[in-house]
Amino acid sequence: MSAPESFPEDLYQTLADFDQSHLLTWWNDLSEQAQSELVTQIQHINFAQIQRLYAPGATNQKTESPAQKAERATRPATVVRLEDRSSSPAESEEATKQGQKLLEAGRVGAILVAGGQGSRLGFSHPKGMYPIGPVKQTSLFQILVEQLRARARQAGQPIFYFIMTSDATHDETVEYFQQHQNFGLAEDELYFFKQGTMPAVDAESGLVLLAEKHRIAVSPDGHGGMLAALKNNGMFDVMREKGIDTLYYHQVDNPTAIVCDPEFLGYHQKANAEVSVKVVSKRSPDEKMGIVCDVDEKTQIIEYSDLPHHIAEQTDEEGKLLHWAGSTAIHIFNRDFLEQIANDDDRLPFHQANKKVPYIDGSSKQVEPEKPNAIKFERFIFDVLPEAETVLVYEIDRQREFNPVKNAEGQDSPQTAHEALNRIFSGWLTSCGVTLPADATVEISPLYAVDETELKQKISADAEFTSPVYLGE
Ligand code: UTP
Secondary structure, X not given: OOOOOOOOHHHHHXXXXXXXXXXXXXXXXXXXXXXXXXXXXXXXXXXXXXXXXXXXXXXXXXXXXXXXXXXOOEOOOOEEOHHHHHHOHHXXXXXXXXXXXXXXXXXXXXEEEOOOOOOOOOOOOOHHHOEOOOOOOOEHHHHHHHHHXXXXXXXXXXXOEEEEEOOOOHHHHHHHHHHOHHHHOOHHHEEEEEOOEEEOEEOOOOOEOEEEOOEXXXXXXXXXXXXXXXXXXXXXXXXXXXXXXXXXXXXXXXXXXXXXXXXXXXXXXXXXXXXXXXXXXXOOOOOOOOEEEEEOOEEEEEOHHHOOHHHHOOEOOOOOEOOOEEEEEEEEEEHHHHHHHHOOOOOOOOEEEEEOOOEEOOXXXXXXXXXXXXXXXXXXXXXXXXXXXXXXXXXXXXXXXXXXXXXXXXXXXXXXXXXXXXXXHHHHHHHOOOOOXXXXXEEEOOOOOOOHHXXXXXXXXXXXXXXXXXXXX
């Protein structure tokens, strides 16, 4: 067999070698433009890698499975618990000052990952555009950018924002920021960088799926794709040039994350850690959160789906959960540590996820699967943890800092995040001595006050408010 007319011969051979020639089923039906698009997509696929990743058990071949590892899991070595901070305020104040100094020296950059497809939420735009502010329906993006600006203002130094997008979110995100003048962030303080994609394969056969006759079914390569994306888009160079050596990392779905939290930065530095992770105390053994633990003296995260039930429910001599530390996916990374891992593309493993992926079948029929039919390949950023010499595990108050928007309703939904913001802002006003009407709805822009301390400098106890309360810049 030879390549169809105008299809590159060597690429044809590659497809044949990896049994993926079905991608050319509709070649002769395609316009020249569509043919050229298909060629470009095929050229970008590493078929040897796909074959390797699809092979049964591929992700576990090199090492033991995460469930086996979990059998040896112990509590992490370097931990700062909430009670440690409240019982030694002097130390916590010192950490805050230390973190503040890092910010004032311009050494901190912020990374926001916003490339996910947000399929559980089912919102037809990038998740960051979701309206979540209790009064003004401020979007997740705006809340986070304003927090960053408020911190930068406190520090008297810009904080550069590195926002990761994907093919699924890039154009709309960039346009949204442009329409809103970057929510006040200067053009040169904002960097968008796009992550890569991976093709989805049919779960039964390993064949790469076609979304359309000329379009391969691809999806973003996971938040771990951030490492390659930072490197390939020259972001490490930008950071180095600007003297940024410490990176605050967060995800677009949590409006209550404390962006560039000075105290967290300070503890990270004091611990001499390469990576830090904010954790919350798990509500129950089976709560669907990755746990942070040590295995063979390496701090790591084991996903809830990999954690056997009998280990999840282990307790210590006081009856408390042994593996209490649930990851919130808020991190600090040292830039040189990340860069070193990014320089070796094989360091981060791929994970397989069984998902529903629409495709066209052999008779060109569009299929909308009702159950998972495909495997997607994704990298997870937390897989860098075991590469670090020291990981600081830092406990936070869930109610204050961890209220992600994951699902359309129920737990971790817009409603719970909305309620959390309202509760937090109302609590700040109440602690200023203000009496609020019952059931008041409150929203405070970070540019008005980034935290309770800043609010106290502006609000007197006899101030009167009627609901809804909005305090803006
Ligand atoms: P999730 O794992 O919750 O995925 O992402 P998601 O895409 O938002 O939602 P579902 O699972 O499809 O419902 C956690 C964070 O990682 C980012 C997301 O944008 C979110 O901030 N992410 C995820 C990426 O940036 N790229 C990816 O490939 C995946």
